[in-house]
Amino acid sequence: MGEKDKLTRFEEAILPHMDAAYNIARWLTRNERDAEDMVQESYLRAFKFFDAFTGVNARAWLLTIVRNTCYTWLQQNRGRELMTEFDEKIHSEQNEAWDPAAQAAKEIDGRMLTQAIEALPAEYREAVVLRDLEGLSYKEIAEVAAVPVGTVMSRLARARARLKRLLTERLKEKA
Amino acid sequence: MNCEAAQNLLDAYLDGELDPPGRLEIERHMQDCGLCAHGYEERRALQRAVGGSGLRYKAPAELQQKIRFALRREANAEKPSRTVPRRWFAAAASVAIAALALLVVLPFMRGRAGDDLVAREVLAGHVRSLMANHLADVPSSDKHTVKPWFNGKLDFSPPVEDFAAQGFPLIGGRLDYIDNRPVAALVYQRRKHFINVFVWPASSDKQSPATIIERQGYDLFHWTKGGMNYWVVSDLEQNDLRNFVDMLQTEAAAVKS
Known part of the structure; x- marks a missing residue:
């Protein structure tokens, strides 16, 4: 029973x-x-x-x-x-004119995004997936990844900065 | 708030993770700072692109099935005693089927020799155990596991021997229902063939030598020894089965004495 x-x-x-x-x-x-x-x-x-x-x-x-x-x-x-923490520059670079509205909608397709996310180190990748695909809060991600909330915050910031850079590069190659 | 502080908080702001004062501060800063406002828009666009591109993988249906199955097996394995009720249910079901078969068959069987009726039941028990993939309630090659398993399930203790050394490994045991009573069924294997040995107490101490009955491509040996009825059934080649019967008779006698 x-x-x-x-x-x-x-x-x-x-x-x-x-x-x-x-x-x-x-x-x-x-x-x-x-x-x-x-x-x-x-x-x-x-x-x-x-x-x-x-x-x-x-x-x-x-x-x-x-x-x-x-x-x-x-x-x-x-x-x-693993263990590839790197210091990604979070700050916006003024000379990179990434027009998010136009480019995100028209040119960045799922495949490009997939490749970019897969190119991230595992710790950054999981942060993006848990936050932007699963909708977990920072606190939940911190629990899952066994790190402080502050670390989740900086990982996400770095992950997104790197994603942006990767996508910008791809878009340039395409153009 | 300066730009550096704001840039560091933009992601948390985007994710709704800032407390109300923090939110207010960064909103105020973005009203005055085009660069940070642009940085926020970029992040927001990226998040939308990631979230809105169908990038979330879904578990395949087969995986769901596989995991449900694996969990069930795990739950059964965790506490073997817990599964006894299910085995009893299976035993009860086979008893019910046998009883039903008996009710249907019995009227036609009247006047026939008792052995003939038992032979039919033994053969039916053998075939059923193979068809329903229900050879053993206690799958084990260890006689010290199989023999005690019958404790409390039968009012007698069947002799259990392993003949692995002779090429007839013990596979396990189960309850069956023959000749209007629960009996022990011991299962042995010979290459790809299975052998069912049914054992139950004889009504008298009278001994009888092994007799063979051939039926539907199966051979059935039966004898009475040491107060027990033995029925052995298999599709194994007859001489091979006879060797097995000889071993069984010798061992059973040794156990008894």
Whole structure:
């Protein structure tokens, strides 16, 4: 009985967040097959440790596990991608005339954006994905990534500055 | 607020993460500073482009199925005792099916030899265990796991031996229903063939030697020894099965004495 309850409770609380789990795993691994493996492994780990779940924020709790699972995998498979904190210039550069309204709407397509986001270091990539695709708050992202809120803020700022630079470069190449 | 401070806060402002005084300050600054206002517009456009380009991946339906299945398996594995009710349900279901079959078959069977009826049930039990993919309630090659499993489920303790060394590994055990009573079914494997051994207490101490019945391509051996009825059924080659029967008779005798 108890075990059945656990499975039912788990399915009700955690299964609805599978898209979010897959999305972050897919962006971190950058391919479908590994993303699926990460999500499945994460779900089994989550189930195993479900008793430790406080019941407050199921999505953040699951995404923390997915993130950790992916990072373990990244360390084993793509060691170089991690720990690439760099000092991206956040400040707007006046000479780069990036007309956001026109260019974002017309020229920047999904593929270009995907390539640009995938080119970001994992820590920046996950910040952008969790914030702009999953709509997590800074506090939630801080919980998932196990860093202070201030770090989330600076990572996001740097990630966006770099995205802007990458996209500007692409647009120039295209022109 | 100067430009440097404002630039550092633009993303947080965009994300609605600033407190009300911080918001006011940066809005006031942007009214006076075109550069920062432009920087904000850029960020906003980028965020819209990222959020509005269908970049969010969705979990494939097969993955959902796979994970649900894996979770179920995990839940069952975590506490094996918890699954006993399900096994009992399966056992009860097979009892019900057997009972129903008996009700249908019995009127036609009257007057026939008892062994013939039992042979039909044994064969049906064998086929059912293969068809329903339900060979064992307790899948184990360890006789010290299989034998105690029957405790409390049967009013007798069947002799359980492993013949892996002789090429007939024990696969597991399950409950079945033969001759109007719950019986022990022990499952052995010989290459790709399965052997069901049904055991239950005999009504008398009378011994009887192994007799063979051939039916529908299956061979059935049965004998009575040490107060137990044995029925062995398989599609295995007859001589091979006879070797197995010989081993079983020898071992069972050794266990008994």
